[in-house]
Amino acid sequence: MFAKSTTLKTIKTTIKCALYSTKPSYIHKLGDQPLKYITIGQLLQETASKFGDRKAVISVHQNEFLTFSELLQKADKLAAAFKNLNLEKGDRLGLWVPNMVEWYVTKMASARAGLITVCLNPVFEAPEIEYCVNKTGIKALVCADEFKHHDYYESLLTIAPELENCDPGKLKSTKVPSLKTVIRIGEENKRGTYNFGEILDRANSSEVANIAKLQHMISPDDGCSLYFTSVLFPSHSVKYLFHESFQGTTGKPKVALTTHFKLVNSAFFTGKRLQLSSKHHKLCAQVPLFHIYGTVVGIMAALNHASTIVLPTNGYQPSKTLDAIKNEKCTVIYGTPTMYTDLIQIQEKRTDPIAAEIAVIGGAPVTPYLIQQISETLNVTKVHPMYGITECSGAVFESVPTESETNHAPVEYVEDHFEVKVINESGGVVPFGTAGELCVKSYSTMVGYWEDEEKTNEILGRDGWLKTGDQFILEEDGSGRVVGRLKDVIIRGGQNIFPKEIEEFLVTHPNILDVQVIGTPHTRLGEEVCACITIKPQSHLTLEDIATFCKGKLAYFKIPSRMEIFDNFPKTVSGKIQKFKLKEILSEKNL
Numbered sequence: 001m002f003a004k005s006t007t008l009k010t011i012k013t014t015i016k017c018a019l020y021s022t023k024p025s026y027i028h029k030l031g032d033q034p035l036k037y038i039t040i041g042q043l044l045q046e047t048a049s050k051f052g053d054r055k056a057v058i059s060v061h062q063n064e065f066l067t068f069s070e071l072l073q074k075a076d077k078l079a080a081a082f083k084n085l086n087l088e089k090g091d092r093l094g095l096w097v098p099n100m101v102e103w104y105v106t107k108m109a110s111a112r113a114g115l116i117t118v119c120l121n122p123v124f125e126a127p128e129i130e131y132c133v134n135k136t137g138i139k140a141l142v143c144a145d146e147f148k149h150h151d152y153y154e155s156l157l158t159i160a161p162e163l164e165n166c167d168p169g170k171l172k173s174t175k176v177p178s179l180k181t182v183i184r185i186g187e188e189n190k191r192g193t194y195n196f197g198e199i200l201d202r203a204n205s206s207e208v209a210n211i212a213k214l215q216h217m218i219s220p221d222d223g224c225s226l227y228f229t230s231v232l233f234p235s236h237s238v239k240y241l242f243h244e245s246f247q248g249t250t251g252k253p254k255v256a257l258t259t260h261f262k263l264v265n266s267a268f269f270t271g272k273r274l275q276l277s278s279k280h281h282k283l284c285a286q287v288p289l290f291h292i293y294g295t296v297v298g299i300m301a302a303l304n305h306a307s308t309i310v311l312p313t314n315g316y317q318p319s320k321t322l323d324a325i326k327n328e329k330c331t332v333i334y335g336t337p338t339m340y341t342d343l344i345q346i347q348e349k350r351t352d353p354i355a356a357e358i359a360v361i362g363g364a365p366v367t368p369y370l371i372q373q374i375s376e377t378l379n380v381t382k383v384h385p386m387y388g389i390t391e392c393s394g395a396v397f398e399s400v401p402t403e404s405e406t407n408h409a410p411v412e413y414v415e416d417h418f419e420v421k422v423i424n425e426s427g428g429v430v431p432f433g434t435a436g437e438l439c440v441k442s443y444s445t446m447v448g449y450w451e452d453e454e455k456t457n458e459i460l461g462r463d464g465w466l467k468t469g470d471q472f473i474l475e476e477d478g479s480g481r482v483v484g485r486l487k488d489v490i491i492r493g494g495q496n497i498f499p500k501e502i503e504e505f506l507v508t509h510p511n512i513l514d515v516q517v518i519g520t521p522h523t524r525l526g527e528e529v530c531a532c533i534t535i536k537p538q539s540h541l542t543l544e545d546i547a548t549f550c551k552g553k554l555a556y557f558k559i560p561s562r563m564e565i566f567d568n569f570p571k572t573v574s575g576k577i578q579k580f581k582l583k584e585i586l587s588e589k590n591l
Contacts, residue, residue, distance in 0.1 A: 040263065044071070061312065107299065121290055318346055334360050369508045371383045396414065413479050415442075422436040433474075446466075448460060492522070499516075530563070541563075
């Protein structure tokens with residue numbers, strides 16, 4: 001009787017598991033709060049009216065800060081100056097500035113004036129800026145004076161030599177015909193440009209007052225920002241930028257258009273999940289503001305929840321980030337996995353007393369081992385991973401507070417007001433727990449790629465589903481995890497191998513600092529597994545060491561058959577490691 005009962009129970013369990021495994025991986029996450037139908041300009045005014053005396057931004061490297069009231073006043077003065085310079089609603093304003101107070105002011109002024117901000121990487125060189133200006137039809141450009149020994153004015157003269165012989169606002173350039181006005185952030189006046197400080201006083205008081213009256217003419221559904229996706233250019237050598245053989249993310253970058261409504265709400269729900277409204281938080285933003293991470297999770301989330309953005313430096317310097325966390329008593333840290341790896345290395349030597357509450361980590365996949373190191377070395381209460389893409393205006397999956405209070409890897413759950421599904425190569429929805437391509441449908445999905453209907457239709461269907469290009473596993477409780485990029489899958493002798501699994505294991509080796517796994521060509525197998533590794537100081541590592549470490553823990557076909565040691569990995573300015581460049585380097589090495 002006992003045996004029979006046990007057998008029946010086993011059969012029922014087997015049937016239940018079989019039924020469960022066939023459930024399609026689709027989740028619709030309803031929100032417990034409605035979406036907000038307001039513009040960025042209206043949000044700024046709302047926050048300033050409630051928290052006017054609270055600091056909106058502290059720029060440590062500039063020794064400067066602005067309260068929310070001061071931010072609104074400066075934004076309206078600059079917005080009035082833009083109008084005075086004949087910039088009209090829908091015109092594109094290029095923002096080519098590193099992390100400075102002026103970035104925040106300009107972004108808010110652009111929104112209050114009804115302009116579309118084109119967020120530009122501050123390390124772009126002249127040919128890249130020329131492409132960006134012409135691609136989006138930038139009419140006015142706000143740029144810094146210098147950054148990382150880069151003279152912005154001299155760069156502009158190489159693509160618009162006419163600038164040196166024209167009056168400010170009167171540029172007529174052969175190479176960049178749309179560009180009329182250049183505004184520089186710097187003390188010295190340069191021929192053909194306006195000075196940022198002086199232009200703030202260009203408009204009279206009535207013109208400034210009119211900006212508030214114009215807000216009802218700007219719709220939440222109007223475009224407000226353009227982001228160059230991935231911000232990847234094909235080579236360290238700029239001469240390859242326009243080579244016809246480069247396509248997709250390693251060729252000319254696409255430009256995603258988003259609206260006030262999308263940015264405001266994406267930032268609100270991200271900040272809500274972070275519980276930013278629970279107290280006055282100070283957010284240490286070591287990530288670049290031009291990136292969707294810096295804009296939405298940083299600037300816009302802070303604006304929604306009246307938090308203070310702290311800018312340690314104009315560019316990434318981990319030691320100064322730690323100084324800012326300590327001296328400004330930052331409660332939240334923003335960074336990529338690479339940035340946190342650097343912070344940990346320095347903090348292990350410094351052991352300064354820092355006590356931020358939350359470490360937000362995004363921009364690239366993160367390993368459980370790194371999460372544990374962040375918690376222990378940086379002394380944070382919660383590690384808060386998130387997954388998002390530019391085309392969705394920010395986060396898609398994010399940790400929940402109750403999951404972030406241990407040293408183990410927190411689980412990421414789908415954001416409010418999102419639909420997600422995982423599909424196979426044929427477009428069919430795969431069962432829960434099965435890897436496939438993640439697709440997203442939500443209020444935050446981009447309008448489309450700027451003036452590129454073909455590329456828009458490749459990723460965004462008429463039914464509203466956006467294909468992310470990421471290999472993903474979705475669970476029935478709404479949690480999920482990235483397995484890797486579709487294009488990053490290694491096919492070795494017919495076996496599909498996901499690099500992330502191997503990376504998460506190898507990084508636990510005591511001598512390994514960071515690791516990137518890529519596929520390299522192999523005559524017989526098609527591809528072999530190559531581990532690109534950075535090692536800890538005074539360490540030594542061989543391929544045999546790697547094989548021994550993996551034996552009995554990874555299937556034989558996943559164990560790297562090739563190893564390359566790097567001093568540093570090639571990265572974007574936002575800290576993302578560029579695997580395609582690693583492949584280029586190894587390809588050249590094999591020639």
